[in-house]
Amino acid sequence: MKPERLDKILAAQGGWSRKDVKALVSRGAVAVNGQTALRPEQKVDPERDQVTVEGRAVTLRRHIYLLLNKPAGVVSATRDPRERTVVDLVPEPLRRRGIFPAGRLDKDTTGMMILTDDGDFAHRILSPRNHVPKTYLARLDRPVTAEMETAFAAGIPLKDGDCLPARLERVEEDLARVTICEGMYHQIKRMFGVCGARVVALQRISMGGLELDGTLAEGECRELRKEELARIRG
Numbered sequence: 538m539k540p541e542r543l544d545k546i547l548a549a550q551g552g553w554s555r556k557d558v559k560a561l562v563s564r565g566a567v568a569v570n571g572q573t574a575l576r577p578e579q580k581v582d583p584e585r586d587q588v589t590v591e592g593r594a595v596t597l598r599r600h601i602y603l604l605l606n607k608p609a610g611v612v613s614a615t616r617d618p619r620e621r622t623v624v625d626l627v628p629e630p631l632r633r634r635g636i637f638p639a640g641r642l643d644k645d646t647t648g649m650m651i652l653t654d655d656g657d658f659a660h661r662i663l664s665p666r667n668h669v670p671k672t673y674l675a676r677l678d679r680p681v682t683a684e685m686e687t688a689f690a691a692g693i694p695l696k697d698g699d700c701l702p703a704r705l706e707r708v709e710e711d712l713a714r715v716t717i718c719e720g721m722y723h724q725i726k727r728m729f730g731v732c733g734a735r736v737v738a739l740q741r742i743s744m745g746g747l748e749l750d751g752t753l754a755e756g757e758c759r760e761l762r763k764e765e766l767a768r769i770r771g
């Protein structure tokens with residue numbers, strides 16, 4: 538990682554604004570490697586330097602990456618005047634300025650969602666060109682058929698374009714596991730709609746080779762581990 542300005546990297550951790558950091562530095566409350574910091578613009582290396590604020594060590598991270606188990610009833614947005622959003626579910630210690638959901642799930646869809654403040658990362662995993670696979674469990678209002686499997690594999694035509702070939706596996710009589718590599722609006726529901734079926738419940742269970750963590754209750758989130766991040770980045 539490149540060295541960063543002390544005020545910028547500390548403010549990015551979420552607890553302080555840049556103005557707060559300036560005030561902390563001017564009253565000698567910030568130290569870098571045991572030396573009192575004298576200037577907020579001083580450069581620090583987030584990987585090597587030890588930074589303390591009022592004597593307490595601060596773990597410096599340039600960005601945050603969270604895995605959320607989205608419950609039904611919340612919207613995939615940063616802010617909403619009426620509805621609860623996925624960002625509202627992030628507890629204070631993990632909440633940072635600029636955090637947003639990388640991709641969207643419908644309000645009634647549950648399951649795996651990544652939240653981050655790293656725009657380049659989000660772009661990379663969402664870009665249709667990168668074909669990051671996303672797997673869903675879809676409960677239908679009727680039995681899963683072999684015809685559906687064939688139609689999904691051929692690429693379902695939607696009015697805004699043909700879908701790429703998708704993999705559909707029957708899990709139970711009315712439950713299918715579906716993997717798609719793109720993210721068109723209401724894609725899974727519309728694909729089943731073309732086959733004459735209605736999706737009554739939809740859950741995303743994996744993204745880019747990373748599975749939804751079974752220990753996360755609906756509404757909970759946790760930071761992604763380094764190796765998980767590497768896996769989803771591909």
Ligand code: URA
Pocket residue numbers: 641642643644646722723724725726727739
């Ligand atoms: N496809 C849908 O129809 N809805 C989602 O939330 C995700 C994929």
